[in-house]
Amino acid sequence: METRVISGNEAIAQGVRLSRVEVIPIYPITPQTTIAEYLASLVANGELEAEVILIDGEHSAMSACYGAELIGARAFTATCSHGLAYMHEPIAQVTAYRLPILMAVTNRRLGSLHSSQPDYTDTMPEKDSGWMQFYLESNQEALDMVIQAYRIAEDNRVILPTMICIDGFYLSYSNEPVEIPNQKDVDEFLPSYKAEHIIMDPNVRFETPLLTIPAELIPTYERLYCDAMERAKKVIVEVDKEFEAKFGRSYGGLIEQYRCENAEAVIITMGSMTTAARRAIDKLRKDSKKIGLIKVRSFRPFPTEEIIKIAESVDSIGVVDRAVSRGVGGGGGPLFVDVKAAIYNINDRPVILNFITGLFGKDLRIEDFENIANKTLKAAKDGKAEVIVDFMEDLDLVRKYCPPPNPTICMPEAVFCSGLSGCVGCGLTLSLRHTLEVLGKNTVMAVPSSCAAAIIAGAPFTSPIGVPHVIANMPSPGGVISGMRRGLRIKKRSEVNVIGFCGDGATVDIGFTSLSGAAERGESVIWLCYDNEAYMNTGIQQSGSTPIGAWTTTSPVGSIVRGKKTGRKNIPLIMALHGVPYIATASLAYIKDFRRKLKKASETTLKGKGMAYIHVQTPCPPGWRFPSEKTIEISRLAVLTGAWPLYEIEDGNLKINTMPRSLKPIYEYLKLQGRFRHLKKDEINMIQNIVNKNWKELLRLEQTYPKKMVYSSE
């Protein structure tokens, strides 16, 4: 056993290592990313023997989890917010197959209003999906709960999927001392996985998931499911006790009571806010106020009996919610609604209040909880509450921002304001500036979640670019821009440019279906892919566009793994096979060429000829590990070494735009970038061979044209 100061995400990764998880499909999303990074590096260094799948989206991630579990392997994934919402469909599938998958959720707000701050609006929509949900308070609890959760989920009385939720940022990125148990002790506590559910193994016995049942049996099926949830309650308490006996730490099972002895009122909390609440209770107890605290750990199964027991002995309950159930008369959070339902049948019900706070990551301080506790105590004394659902608004701030004040530097006529919040030397900022300058004011833009989305989400109520734009969902930018174009067409507004300004993740991986669909339908939209060759916004994770051999945080350089193993997708040529009328690659070192291509793309789409696709390489100083002044130099070398050939395909005719007399050796390009620093001579030679082969192929394609090589769809 050792104690280390680690973040919540690392604690979870350590828990996964100790639990000997076998398959880990994972897709990066802030603030979950470092879980993926730690796991990738554990595998790269041979500390964990597992299959890490750096997958193309959350929908696939959860699908891969149940694929692996159906074969009998212990599976783990992690996500949050939009990723969790995108998983919603396979999440329902998992419950149908009754698979004990463990998912860690680093809570983050769901919905637009570009926020990566924590609240429970992401996990609450999944509360009725049939997954167990645990909300955790500390990094230690996160590590311990990973181990406990597999024990609970895989118990043959339970066999249910499990979500463990830690507050994004508050726990995911905060460091705390965490005791890491010995592998031997964990192995004794959590034996190696022998699946009790359906296993698809043709060599052992025939067993396959039930694909349909008669409607008449559904009520019984649902009752059986709820029975398993009920049985889980007992198992959770049992496992907690066993864990205490083995490791000396107990979390109280379903709920934890804190200083509830002879309390007149209690407040109920979940997650990391509980720590601040504890300190507030300590203070009030010192003033001999009779108040206690309940931490709900297991939200599903809901600790109904435990809540009833407490409700019978107190005069008022204050429930603190980090989420809102919109449309429940007068508001009210999900925890409040459930607590209220639980105590309905008891005689002499206490007064119940709801405090909606901590939304959008608002920090909850000890004073806030003192305020909450005092209001709850007052309700206990009065026997009634003045306000039942208290949104705890800050009206001074509302006054400050409504109507909003002018930005520091006001540029009402600008199409692009200098001083975006991108990194120093950011290639994407340059590509965005030239794109907007060429397309002009008459443009609408969709930006899927990416670096670009993060940097144009400026100050509140203020936009740093002068064209109407929206942050699109990452899997569906093609849908958003198609809708915009069709809307403009029906409104007879054919002069407006529609552009999807997408990163490589949204083009190559998660959003590829929507790109392919929009291309096939012949939507007259511009799709600009700015390619920084990894998921840079979440912190340099491998994407489908990362070149072979490159270091990223999920393709680390260790004793077993040495950078990305496979090459990249060649999207421009894939688009050529879609029969897209205008396709171009561009480089930031050749600005005039880039601007000409943008102009051509605009003309093509405004004429209604179909999609225009531009793929521009945008070097990223922090991600590629080079000094910020080298952005353009590296772009130029990429073209001159043949790593990033400049060409355009117009109506099926391929033309190479920049033809170096002879290609420079690829080493010149690689040596400037820290992400290739680990490459040995033979690895560089291998990359050189790939570049030579691709260049030859491109020359061949150019000669084959203008005879149309592109397969027409007829």
Next chain:
Amino acid sequence: MNRKNMEYLEFGKAKLIGTSPRDSWRVKKPEINQDLCKKCGMCVDYCIEGCMQMGNEGVIINYRLCKGCGVCANECPTSAIRMID
């Protein structure tokens, strides 16, 4: 506060265009030697932030918005730009 004041909040609207100063991000700043400058405009094209402009008497830098990345100094064909503290 009336509903009109709240509409930005209620319907999530952003109507203002603008930005904030970025000079605090900077370690070094570019300085142009006008004698060496050939006014080719390459730095204006390559300026990541777009805070350089071609004026009548040469290139003007908006130091309030310059983050000091050094791309202009690295790309200048006549080495007319250098990064100073």
